[in-house]
Amino acid sequence: MWVLLRGGYPLRILLPLRGEWMGRRGLPRSLVPGSPRRRYRKEALPALEVPVLPVTATEIRQYLRAHGISFQDGHSCLRAPSPFVKALQPKDQTGATASFSLFIDKTTGRFLCMTSLAEGSWEDFQASVEGRGDGAREGVLLGEAPEAEDSEEVQRIWDRAIPLWELPEPEEAQLARVMFGLTKVTDDTLRRFSVRYLRPARSLVFPWLSPGGLGLRGLKLLSAEVQGDEVHYKETTIPRPGVYHNLFGLPLISRRDVEVVLTGRELDSLALNQSTGLPTLALPRGTACLPPALLPYLEQFRRIVLWLGDDLRSWEAAKLFARKLNPKRCSLVRPGDQQPRALEALNQGLNLSRILRTALPAWHKSIVSFRQLREEVLGELSNVEQAAGIRWNRFPDLNRLLKGHRKGELTVFTGPTGSGKTTFISEYALDLCTQGVNTLWGSFEISNVRLARVMLTQFAVGRLEEQLDKYDEWADRFEDLPLYFMTFHGQQSIRTVIDTMQHAVYVYDICHVVIDNLQFMMGHEQLSTDRIAAQDYIVGAFRKFATDNSCHVTLVIHPRKEDDDKELQTASIFGSAKASQEADNVLILQDRKLVTGPGKRYLQVSKNRFDGDVGVFPLEFNKSSLTFSIPPKSKARLKKVKDDNGLVTKKPSSGKKGAVPQNSKTCLGQAHHPYQPDPSKPSR
């Protein structure tokens, strides 16, 4: 189902259809409620042609003052009296609590009334204040009520789950404890957090309780599977992950608590709470995202310690989340040998309170000394692989050259018209997205429907036209990807696009934005000098965005018109040298006429700021799956040799910003490949 995000941003999100059946969740069929039929919702898509400008915290404050609404300034929200409380609870007894129970997100203007659970966009709020339309409740959504099917399913599972200590066989209970690493977690802790065990699915069950602990809003199931020496955990949530907004542990938080520890997993929260006695909350989707919908629940804390996990990814996520929570109140536990994740720390007999005391403040002034950076540098050096970024599953040769996909970088991608740029970049981004990289697509040239169709085909690695019976199965899995699309089509202003990207980073923790292509932001300048200046400005804006938001931007740029039989080079990118200077990586999809066979292309990495390795490798296009990934059986044919001119050059002596790193001389390729430019012959 496509849903237009309320609040005026031209961003559409792919939401899974509801009513998933349990077989899909990997739960026993015995628990499947009736037939696994899917329900389709045929809602007309609201079209929003004119994007509304995002609201700023200053504008929100001005508006509230202008309308005589008192408010308190919080960490990430403004607190105001809720206009929705009286209507719902005329005889509300909670007094002071209800009086300032409206939380307005300072970045988006979205509001949540903690008492009535009414929520909506900034426009909804204004409409209700101004009494526009149909009275005060116009446009206000009561917190999304769970689907009836989901509620039944949740209740059924919950009823069948039992506390671990009530398992009839002590061996079974012991096995479960070992599998989940709970040997040192006491029954009392499990009882306090209401953790149960679902025997048929061999899963732990973590409840999502309504405020006040009165009802069940959802569940998370955690199963463990032993593969070789390792235990692999799998999480399943009801409702689906996109709306599973459970801060696990919330019912145990008292209004007077001013400090909390946030963890990436429920099990870590149990361990932390047990050994330190501190309030702990587990984020619903670990390091994947911190939905702004959760921020109001964290407003009461003056200090938040983030201890999300034991790898670099957790550390990166903690830094990003701290920005949302207000870094001044956040401290971060750095992953390290003596600082594993909380449950492991408990199991290793480490002192968790001591680890918490080592947490580093997230707030950095603009000028830092090496003393403040030395731990970060050590972190990168001792996690070289993770620091190199996320590796592509489908493009091993790209890993060998670029090492991985890193946050905060700008990749410029070019190739001749119609060579398959969109098709390639779609698979390149999809690969990362399937590994949990939250991705936002800006496809200005081809419609989102067509793009999604290409991606789905690549995802399924085959034509779905001929196997429509499999469509739902693939579409279901595709819907669960953290993938979002901007709704722009045709020319757009760079300001609007950047605002939308900013919004998406805040709301969906986007780590990768793909812009296809830059020419659609250049307006209608006729003069070539204007066009070049416009492009330089836009490239600069994307560069800044990538750095400021620790978000990777992949930017497709058309090449300048060149002879068809000439290979493209970095200098062939349209415009001045700015794009290649600003970019951390430059990728060129080469479509040489020498190539025999219609589908063959090769990919050239012509700039790589990370470690300077550049080179080319062939791509084979598969017309039915629309994929470029090299079939597993083919040999590595990577060559790390060339620069744009086909000459092997020395490493640069200067590492100035913007300098294009020269190529490494190493040749990893085996035999000279027919698609490989011959290094002995300059191409011009």
Ligand SMILES: Nc1ncnc2c1ncn2[C@@H]1O[C@H](COP(=O)(O)OP(=O)(O)OP(=O)(O)O)[C@@H](O)[C@H]1O
């Ligand atoms: N290697 C290939 N061989 C043959 N056909 C291809 C190849 N790659 C892509 N195609 C097909 O060519 C068409 C155009 O591909 P695509 O839109 O990805 O190109 P593009 O470079 O992005 O185009 P444009 O320059 O117009 O933006 C699509 O139908 C795609 O399936």
